[in-house]
Amino acid sequence: MRRAARLCVAAMPPETDAAPLVLEQLTRRFKIGKRVVVALDAVSATTAPGLVIGLIGPDGAGKTTLMRLIAGLLRADSGNIRVFGTDVAADPLKVQGMIAYMPQRFGLYEDLSVQENLDLYADLQGVAPEARAARYAELLHMTGLAAFTTRLAGKLSGGMKQKLGLACTLIQPPRLLLLDEPTVGVDPVSRRELWAIVDHLVRGQGMSVLLSTAYLDEAERCDEVLLLHEGKLIGAGKPSQFTQAMAGRSFQVRAANISKRALQGALSRLPGVTDAIIQGEAVRMVLDAGINPGIVGESGQADAVITPVPPRFEDRFIDLLKAKAAAMAIEPAPSAKPPAAARAPAAQPGTEIEVSHLLKRFGDFCAVDDISFTVARGEIFGLLGANGAGKSTTFRMLCGLLPATSGSLQVGSFNLRTAAATARGRLGYMAQKFSLYGDLSVLQNLRFFSAAYGLTGAKRNARIDWALREFELAPMRDATSRDLPLGFKQRMALACALMHEPDVLFLDEPTSGVDPLARREFWQRINALADSGVTVLVTTHFMDEAEYCDRLVIMGQGKVLAEGTSESLKSACRDATHPDPSMEDAFVALIEADSARSAAQVRAA
Amino acid sequence: MLHRILALIIKEFLAILRDAKSRMVLIGPPLIQLVVFGYAASFDLNHVPFAVYDQDRSVAAQDLVAHFTGSPAFTEVASLKSDHEIKSLINSRQVEMVLVIDPRFSRDLLTGKAAPVQVIVDGRNSNTALLILGYANAVITAYSQRWAATHGLPSPPAQLDPRALFNPNLDSHWFIIPGIVALLTQVVTLLVVGLSVAREREAGTFDQILVTPMRPLDILLGKSIPGLIIGLAEGSVIILATVFWFKVPLHGGLAPLYLGLLLFVFSVTGIGLMISSLAATQQQALLGAFLFMVPSIILSGFATPISNMPVIVQDLTWINPMRYALVIIRRSFLEHPSFTSLLPQYLPMAALALVSLAAAGWLFRKRAV
Numbered sequence: 001m002r003r004a005a006r007l008c009v010a011a012m013p014p015e016t017d018a019a020p021l022v023l024e025q026l027t028r029r030f031k032i033g034k035r036v037v038v039a040l041d042a043v044s045a046t047t048a049p050g051l052v053i054g055l056i057g058p059d060g061a062g063k064t065t066l067m068r069l070i071a072g073l074l075r076a077d078s079g080n081i082r083v084f085g086t087d088v089a090a091d092p093l094k095v096q097g098m099i100a101y102m103p104q105r106f107g108l109y110e111d112l113s114v115q116e117n118l119d120l121y122a123d124l125q126g127v128a129p130e131a132r133a134a135r136y137a138e139l140l141h142m143t144g145l146a147a148f149t150t151r152l153a154g155k156l157s158g159g160m161k162q163k164l165g166l167a168c169t170l171i172q173p174p175r176l177l178l179l180d181e182p183t184v185g186v187d188p189v190s191r192r193e194l195w196a197i198v199d200h201l202v203r204g205q206g207m208s209v210l211l212s213t214a215y216l217d218e219a220e221r222c223d224e225v226l227l228l229h230e231g232k233l234i235g236a237g238k239p240s241q242f243t244q245a246m247a248g249r250s251f252q253v254r255a256a257n258i259s260k261r262a263l264q265g266a267l268s269r270l271p272g273v274t275d276a277i278i279q280g281e282a283v284r285m286v287l288d289a290g291i292n293p294g295i296v297g298e299s300g301q302a303d304a305v306i307t308p309v310p311p312r313f314e315d316r317f318i319d320l321l322k323a324k325a326a327a328m329a330i331e332p333a334p335s336a337k338p339p340a341a342a343r344a345p346a347a348q349p350g351t352e353i354e355v356s357h358l359l360k361r362f363g364d365f366c367a368v369d370d371i372s373f374t375v376a377r378g379e380i381f382g383l384l385g386a387n388g389a390g391k392s393t394t395f396r397m398l399c400g401l402l403p404a405t406s407g408s409l410q411v412g413s414f415n416l417r418t419a420a421a422t423a424r425g426r427l428g429y430m431a432q433k434f435s436l437y438g439d440l441s442v443l444q445n446l447r448f449f450s451a452a453y454g455l456t457g458a459k460r461n462a463r464i465d466w467a468l469r470e471f472e473l474a475p476m477r478d479a480t481s482r483d484l485p486l487g488f489k490q491r492m493a494l495a496c497a498l499m500h501e502p503d504v505l506f507l508d509e510p511t512s513g514v515d516p517l518a519r520r521e522f523w524q525r526i527n528a529l530a531d532s533g534v535t536v537l538v539t540t541h542f543m544d545e546a547e548y549c550d551r552l553v554i555m556g557q558g559k560v561l562a563e564g565t566s567e568s569l570k571s572a573c574r575d576a577t578h579p580d581p582s583m584e585d586a587f588v589a590l591i592e593a594d595s596a597r598s599a600a601q602v603r604a605a
Numbered sequence: 606m607l608h609r610i611l612a613l614i615i616k617e618f619l620a621i622l623r624d625a626k627s628r629m630v631l632i633g634p635p636l637i638q639l640v641v642f643g644y645a646a647s648f649d650l651n652h653v654p655f656a657v658y659d660q661d662r663s664v665a666a667q668d669l670v671a672h673f674t675g676s677p678a679f680t681e682v683a684s685l686k687s688d689h690e691i692k693s694l695i696n697s698r699q700v701e702m703v704l705v706i707d708p709r710f711s712r713d714l715l716t717g718k719a720a721p722v723q724v725i726v727d728g729r730n731s732n733t734a735l736l737i738l739g740y741a742n743a744v745i746t747a748y749s750q751r752w753a754a755t756h757g758l759p760s761p762p763a764q765l766d767p768r769a770l771f772n773p774n775l776d777s778h779w780f781i782i783p784g785i786v787a788l789l790t791q792v793v794t795l796l797v798v799g800l801s802v803a804r805e806r807e808a809g810t811f812d813q814i815l816v817t818p819m820r821p822l823d824i825l826l827g828k829s830i831p832g833l834i835i836g837l838a839e840g841s842v843i844i845l846a847t848v849f850w851f852k853v854p855l856h857g858g859l860a861p862l863y864l865g866l867l868l869f870v871f872s873v874t875g876i877g878l879m880i881s882s883l884a885a886t887q888q889q890a891l892l893g894a895f896l897f898m899v900p901s902i903i904l905s906g907f908a909t910p911i912s913n914m915p916v917i918v919q920d921l922t923w924i925n926p927m928r929y930a931l932v933i934i935r936r937s938f939l940e941h942p943s944f945t946s947l948l949p950q951y952l953p954m955a956a957l958a959l960v961s962l963a964a965a966g967w968l969f970r971k972r973a974v
Contacts, residue, residue: 399816421818429816435809437616439623444616451612452817480623496813506816 018085020176020208021047021070026079028065035483039065041231042079047210047224052202054222054239055212059513060486061228063212064104067180070210071101083176100174104181106165110154114145114164117153121168139167142197158387159190166197177201179211183218185541187386187556188584189591195221214513217544217584219313227317229515234320239313246286246311246319249274251293254282255304261527266299268524275318277520278527279547280567286315314516321517352377352504352535353398358407360393367393369558370407375537375551380530382552383539384587390558391539392432392508398537399429399506411504425453428502432509434493438482442473442492445481446499453500467495487518494525505529507538511545523548543583554590561590609819613827617801621831630796635789635839642785643851648777650736655702656683656694663711665752669722672748673704678740691725701727702737714752771939782851783938784907786843787930790866791873791901794836795894798877801828803890821970828881829874829962836870837863847938857937861947865933868954872926875961882968901925906932929954 028040039062047053055063068074070081072092081088083095108117118139122132140146143163148156153164162182170177179198183191195218201207202223211222219225220239227235227242235242255263264283267276272291277284287293293306353375360368368390375381383391396402398409400419409415414423436445446467450460468474471491476484481492490510497505507526511519527548530536538549546552546566553563562569570581573589581589621627655673659666673679682700685691694700705723707713713720724741726734746765753760772779805811814824844862847853855862876897884890904911904918905927911919922928929950936942 396812399812401812401815421820423818424816425818427816429813431809431812433809435813437620437810438808439620439627440616444619448612448616449813449817451609452814452819454609454818456608 019046019082020049020084021045021053021210022080022082023066024080024082026066026069026081027077028062028069028074029077030065032483034480038231040069040076043228043231043233044079045226045233045236047208049208050202050206051223052198052209052211052221054219054225055210055228056214056216056219056222056225057212057228058214058486058515058518060230061515062231063214063228064180066228067101067103067178067210067212070095071099071178072096073101098174099176099178100169100172101178102165102169102180102182104184106162106169108153108161108165108168111152113150113152114156115149117164117168118171121171125172127172135171139170142200143167144193157187157190159186159193162186162190162194163197166194170201173205173207175208177207177209179209181212181214183213183215185387187389187591188543188587190386192588215542216314216317216516217312225313227320229321229324234324235316242313242316243311246315248308249287249289249291250309250311250315251285251287252279252282252307252309253285253296253301253304254307255301257303258301259531261531263299263301263304264527265524266301267296270295270299274322275315275520277523277548280565280570284309286311286318318516318520321515325517350377351375352379352412353381353537354408354410355394355398356408358394358397358409359405360390360397360402361405366558368397368404371553371555371558371560373553373560373563375535377535378530378533379550380526380536380538380548382546382549383537383555384541384543384546384552385539385555386541389555391555393558394555395506395508395537395539399427400424425500426502427504427506428497428500429506430493430497430508430510432512434486434489436481436489436493436496438480440481441478442481442484443468443477445492445496446473449496450499455500463499467499471495487514490514490518490522494522498529502534504535504537507536509539509541511540511542519545543587546583554587556591556594559594561594562586606823610823610827610830613814613819613824614830617827617831621797621835627797631793631835631839635793635843638789638792639785639843639846642788643778643782643846646781648736648780649775650678650733650740652680653678653702653737653740654682654700655679655704656685656691656700657681658685658688658691658703658705660708661706661710665711665714666706669706669710669745669748670704672744673741676740676744679744695725695727698727701733702741704741717758778851779853779939780935782847782853783934784931786840786847786866786934787869787905787927788902788907789843790836790840790870790930791927792898793839794832794870794873795877795880795898796891797835798829798832798874799880799884799890799894800887801832802878802881803884803887806884807886822966825878825966825969829878829965832874832877833867833870836873837866840866840870853938855938857940857942861942861944862934862937864951865930865937865947865954868951868958869926869930869933871958872954872961875958875963875965876926878965879961879968882965882971901927904928905930923953924957926954926957929957 023043023045026040026043027038030037030039043062043066055066057063065074069076070083070088072088072095075089084098086094086098088095109120112120118136122135127135140149143166145160145164145167148160153161156164166179166182182194186194198209198211202209213219219242222239224237225235225239225242226233253263253267258266260278260281260283264276264278267273267283267285272288272295273285274288275286285293285296287295296304296306351374355374356372358368358371359366371390371394383394385391393402397404398411412423412426414426437448440448443464446464447460450463455463468477471494473488473492473495476488481489484492494510505526511522514522523545526536526538530550538545540546549566551563551565552569554561554569562572564572566583569586570583573581573586578585621631657670657673659670670681674681679702683694685694685703688705691703691705695703703725705725707721707723710720710722722745724738726737728734750760750764752758769775802811805814819827844855848855877894880890880893880897884893903909904914904922904925906922907927911922911928914922933942933947933950936947
């Protein structure tokens with residue numbers, strides 16, 4: 001009975017009288033350790049049907065909590081949620097019949113094939129056997145998985161897994177689709193395909209979609225945006241409304257006689273500058289409202305070339321965050337002052353890292369396939385690629401954590417696999433997810449890592465004091481580090497990696513999930529380190545972070561697809577359709593060229 | 606180098622003591638097991654329910670029954686009128702023994718003939734049945750001697766005069782509780798050491814340590830010393846409880862006991878580190894620890910004597926450190942063992958400690974870097 005009724009509802013055109021989603025003063029708190037976190041703080045919003053609503057914010061903003069509240073998996077402390085007019089708290093089953101929810105890690109059964117996963121979810125959702133064939137065909141066509149129905153889900157690429165997850169979620173067509181960070185860690189090509197599917201669902205089938213993401217550049221693909229930060233809704237509206245507020249405030253600044261990092265540092269210290277970030281060889285600058293770009297002259301760069309550029313969503317986010325920080329009368333971020341150079345600047349130029357013909361096999365699978373590159377001393381070098389491209393494997397081999405199958409790699413004059421333990425004293429390492437001892441306090445972590453790097457006595461105390469001061473950790477020195485907010489964990493991880501003043505710094509996804517202000521502050525420190533002669537090797541899947549690197553390699557399927565500066569990589573793919581390509585355009589072009597090449601090879605063979 | 610190891614040890618203690626769950630592992634299971642083994646586990650039988658089928662109904666027969674009911678080992682729960690009641694009582698487990706007194710019992714006794722008494726026991730638990738038979742035998746022997754004495758008959762030609770050395774009352778707690786010292790020391794040391802590396806692998810901090818200038822040996826020492834200290838401390842707490850709470854005498858002194866405990870903790874730490882270096886997750890480490898723990902306890906002589914095991918299994922116990930630890934600890938409690946008499950236990954355990962620590966070091970180096 002219920003099954004038939006639901007199919008009926010799905011087939012009907014969406015009602016327009018009831019909004020897909022109404023949130024009223026929604027509040028939810030969690031207790032993490034001894035800290036009470038307000039995951040959602042009096043959030044109110046109403047969305048229109050048949051649109052893609054973007055739920056945008058960094059990790060810890062409350063996106064997943066909101067999704068789970070809407071899906072009826074959590075209860076709100078106070079406030080109401082209505083889905084198409086039905087209160088979730090009053091009738092969760094009815095709401096769950098109208099929605100479909102795809103969590104961040106969708107529960108695919110990796111040992112079942114694509115078809116078996118679909119069958120399983122069709123059984124769980126009670127799809128009538130006679131309706132299945134048509135539904136499968138439609139979903140497989142939409143997700144491009146038709147050729148892979150017999151493949152095990154575990155053997156699919158990250159992007160394909162995500163698409164299969166989406167297909168399983170959609171097996172019973174919902175009226176409201178909740179997608180929690182569907183594009184995180186997925187390569188840009190698959191990201192575009194996922195967006196095409198979402199667009200098709202909304203435009204073609206009139207579905208309403210709520211999609212959360214931490215990538216600010218995805219905001220511009222949504223019809224409407226809910227901007228969350230630390231549990232509060234700090235903005236809502238069309239993406240164009242966000243960017244229009246910033247019209248005439250974004251510029252690109254180029255100066256011939258000063259390094260890009262020095263220029264960026266000088267600009268970000270100017271009063272009236274909201275934001276200044278490195279973009280290739282230039283600096284992208286956002287000014288406070290009503291400030292004339294002529295103030296660039298005050299930084300001593302009167303002859304700098306200033307070009308207006310279109311505003312981005314992220315500009316507005318930064319603007320809102322800074323305004324909020326100013327309203328609370330606190331220093332927005334300690335990024336304004338450059339960290340004191342801890343060493344004689346500008347070490348001898350030369351090669352610091354050399355990788356040649358590096359190969360790593362796991363059984364039959366070639367994770368890293370004959371790659372070579374070099375990194376100069378004092379350079380910020382990026383390893384870019386989607387999950388599974390081989391960048392983490394390369395990274396672990398460079399740190400000496402994993403043996404190479406063949407090929408050579410040198411850091412300084414050492415091979416870290418065979419070098420004495422003391423050689424490791426020259427490098428600092430910051431792991432993904434800021435791995436520190438969660439049960440230890442901030443100070444205990446610093447004490448441990450300083451001793452682990454062989455610091456003793458007065459020198460050790462001096463470095464601990466330095467870390468507490470420089471990274472502004474002194475107020476929470478006795479706090480248990482597990483309970484700290486993400487931004488502080490990141491700062492602490494960097495402090496621990498720098499205790500012994502390393503010559504080479506390895507950063508594995510150093511900014512994933514932290515908010516844009518913390519990211520800027522982080523890069524400010526990294527820039528200062530590079531200026532003082534530290535070689536920095538960083539992996540990232542944020543395309544825009546590639547712009548901060550002096551040079552980078554883009555990896556795909558274990559191979560180096562391209563190497564160069566971000567400008568050279570971007571200009572290589574400039575054509576009629578992309579007059580001003582972004583890093584992501586360049587990446588997509590490279591991947592597509594690569595798959596075309598391998599397809600041609602298959603045909604030739 | 607010492608400085609780094611010290612830092613690692615301090616960190617290890619902080620990580621264990623600041624985490625409520627780790628603290629529980631140190632306090633909870635030992636406490637529960639101490640109570641369970643200390644009070645519940647016993648080989649002694651008390652208040653065995655039994656029924657009497659007295660066909661004689663004489664004073665002499667009543668006197669025999671009184672001998673049984675007067676013993677703390679037996680409690681009379683039924684008196685039968687016919688022999689077909691016997692089966693149903695035993696089947697339904699209402700009684701574990703039935704005492705059948707023959708109609709000619711008093712007549713035979715008075716005429717100086719052998720007077721037959723039948724004892725029927727529930728053989729489904731063979732161990733208990735044997736114990737009951739032993740007790741019943743003792744009661745009947747005591748009765749016969751008294752009858753002989755009071756009726757001026759000659760006593761039986763050969764007489765058993767039992768006297769237990771070391772444990773005069775044959776209190777099985779004196780045997781079991783010292784064994785818990787070894788058992789709990791092993792459980793706690795294995796869990797602390799076995800999980801420590803896996804926990805760091807899960808949190809990603811192990812990579813962080815591996816990229817520091819610390820060498821695998823430093824890490825190995827930094828990981829094993831906290832385990833040693835915690836194992837010894839745990840053992841000491843249980844020794845204190847054994848002596849002062851359960852009142853088991855400690856005759857042999859602390860020196861032989863602690864030498865044995867130290868070697869035991871060393872070898873268990875080595876095994877814990879081997880598990881740790883192989884396991885990628887805490888779940889695997891836990892499984893590994895139990896995979897080792899269960900056979901090691903069964904093959905240690907903790908509950909069942911090793912000499913009763915098949916020869917091939919007996920051979921297997923030679924590589925079980927707990928086997929030696931149990932001998933040392935039990936002897937230290939109840940005897941005055943000399944150092945040389947314990948050497949056959951110390952030496953193999955020291956050898957096992959060396960081998961397991963070396964193997965752990967080798968595995969560690971292989972897996973870690």
